[in-house]
Amino acid sequence: MIEAHFKVAYPGFALDAEFSVPARGVTALFGRSGSGKTTLLRCIAGLQRAPQGRFALGGEVWQDDQVFVPTHRRPIGVVFQEASLFPHLDARGNLDYGRRRIAPAERRVALEQAIELLGIAPLLHRRVDALSGGERQRVAIARALAVSPRLLLMDEPLAALDAEAKAAILPYLDRLHEALTLPIVYVSHALDEVARLADHLVLLDAGRVIASGPLGETLSRLDLPLRLGDDAGVVLDAHVGERNAQWHLARLDLAGGGALWARDHGVPLGQRVRVRVLARDVSLARTQLAGSSIVNQLCGEVEAIADDAHPGLALVRMRVGSAALIARLTRHSVHTLQLAPGQPVWAQVKSVALMESLT
Amino acid sequence: MSTADWQALSLTLQLAGVTTLVLLLLGLPLAWWLARSPSRWAVVAESVVALPLVLPPTVLGFYMLVLLGPQGAVGGTLQRLGLPHLAFTFTGLVIASTIYSLPFMVQPLKDAFAAVGQRMTDVAATLRAGPWDAFFSVVLPLSRRGLLSAITLTFAHTLGEFGVVLMVGGNIPGSTRVLSIAIYDHAEALNYAAAHRLSLLLLVASFAMLLAVYAVNRRRALVKP
Numbered sequence: 001m002i003e004a005h006f007k008v009a010y011p012g013f014a015l016d017a018e019f020s021v022p023a024r025g026v027t028a029l030f031g032r033s034g035s036g037k038t039t040l041l042r043c044i045a046g047l048q049r050a051p052q053g054r055f056a057l058g059g060e061v062w063q064d065d066q067v068f069v070p071t072h073r074r075p076i077g078v079v080f081q082e083a084s085l086f087p088h089l090d091a092r093g094n095l096d097y098g099r100r101r102i103a104p105a106e107r108r109v110a111l112e113q114a115i116e117l118l119g120i121a122p123l124l125h126r127r128v129d130a131l132s133g134g135e136r137q138r139v140a141i142a143r144a145l146a147v148s149p150r151l152l153l154m155d156e157p158l159a160a161l162d163a164e165a166k167a168a169i170l171p172y173l174d175r176l177h178e179a180l181t182l183p184i185v186y187v188s189h190a191l192d193e194v195a196r197l198a199d200h201l202v203l204l205d206a207g208r209v210i211a212s213g214p215l216g217e218t219l220s221r222l223d224l225p226l227r228l229g230d231d232a233g234v235v236l237d238a239h240v241g242e243r244n245a246q247w248h249l250a251r252l253d254l255a256g257g258g259a260l261w262a263r264d265h266g267v268p269l270g271q272r273v274r275v276r277v278l279a280r281d282v283s284l285a286r287t288q289l290a291g292s293s294i295v296n297q298l299c300g301e302v303e304a305i306a307d308d309a310h311p312g313l314a315l316v317r318m319r320v321g322s323a324a325l326i327a328r329l330t331r332h333s334v335h336t337l338q339l340a341p342g343q344p345v346w347a348q349v350k351s352v353a354l355m356e357s358l359t
Numbered sequence: 360m361s362t363a364d365w366q367a368l369s370l371t372l373q374l375a376g377v378t379t380l381v382l383l384l385l386g387l388p389l390a391w392w393l394a395r396s397p398s399r400w401a402v403v404a405e406s407v408v409a410l411p412l413v414l415p416p417t418v419l420g421f422y423m424l425v426l427l428g429p430q431g432a433v434g435g436t437l438q439r440l441g442l443p444h445l446a447f448t449f450t451g452l453v454i455a456s457t458i459y460s461l462p463f464m465v466q467p468l469k470d471a472f473a474a475v476g477q478r479m480t481d482v483a484a485t486l487r488a489g490p491w492d493a494f495f496s497v498v499l500p501l502s503r504r505g506l507l508s509a510i511t512l513t514f515a516h517t518l519g520e521f522g523v524v525l526m527v528g529g530n531i532p533g534s535t536r537v538l539s540i541a542i543y544d545h546a547e548a549l550n551y552a553a554a555h556r557l558s559l560l561l562l563v564a565s566f567a568m569l570l571a572v573y574a575v576n577r578r579r580a581l582v583k584p
Contacts, residue, residue: 047481071484078485088500098486
């Protein structure tokens, strides 16, 4: 387990955050700017000393009332938001900096593996200022891996990159997620990154943890005080069950039952994928619709209805097999359809975002 | 050049060399503390360090003379311990020069350290470098330009000091008679040719040192975008 509880207060800001998540996969610390996610990450790294704090990884205490392990003795790797490479060293020198400082017996991640995972072999002899933003971040990630950390901390590693560089680096993060058993704590304010990469979600608002749990489950909660607005929606696990060459569509069989058709991006048959369905893209009907342009219709039952941010809107959670969908409807529709928990309904899904290659 | 002039030149170089070395040892930790300390005393310390920039050298020299002389707190204590006081000695000159040239060492170093930023030392810590390790492997290499400026400016500034030396050191050949004093003596004795030789020597040497520093800094600045 990763167990954290930190209290930090300075004028205008207070952090009192506590969470506990399994020490595997990617845990996203998600919240708006100013919600305290970066402060929380710095506390975990020991870069910021919370006067009251406790942190343990797999039962090993790094900080409590008696203990404070300084940053340079913690088995962590950290990737910062902006390029943080040492400008007086080349890419290779940066990779070697941390690696030289750990005992050979501790070198569990082979340097070659880190170089290969991030695809940086051609960059090794370049000066840092001759690298693009995306290349610098890849070197920075490899540098963090080269110290064979037992916990990888990433502070919005993509935030300083443009959309193109971001899209180019995401597959490397997918590979990282697949290839290493290393637990990762990933700070982000971009829900699309979180939906793609995270297994666990810790939601922060105004310095407090307002929800924490497995990604799919947490996103399908209707009672989150943090309004996700247009980002409200669910993430479903699926695998590619069929590819239709004529219409360039792929059938994604949902792990919880049911299937959705999405545009075929060339993901191989049988590949496990994540599917993101936004609440605003889901509408509900009492019966299956005929003569509709929407091909994706799922049958399930209403589980809960909650207020949305706008008084004219409501969020409806419906159960489809063992998974859940959220639909954003007008209150008027909820009333006209006489929706109530337990009632069978059909969901029409207008748009499905396929997030590739997660195993 | 006369033997006395050669002696003055050699003494001047020794004084500047020793002062620079002493200031380097004092200045590195002091500048680091000034650059990073959140303490309110840092701003007081910074002002004290800058004082020699604005005080007339004679004021500084006068206080040093009083302090180091046989009646002074330092000189008097030394005498009670059976040691010589420090007024009109080479050691006294080194102490006075160290204080006189302090801002020339500390300010460029402080600015360079501040420019390195917290981020770089944070990164070093996450890569297993302890504070000392990070200072020598990251902070100092990234402060090369500031370090070079600090050393050169301190050396050049000490070469040319006059007022402090005159007050603390007097004019003892081989012990405290440095170039600037020798020039003053020559000029007073209307030996303009000798004064010219030494003045030109100081002028050219100072210019050459500054030129070297600015050329190196400029080249580095142009290489880095």
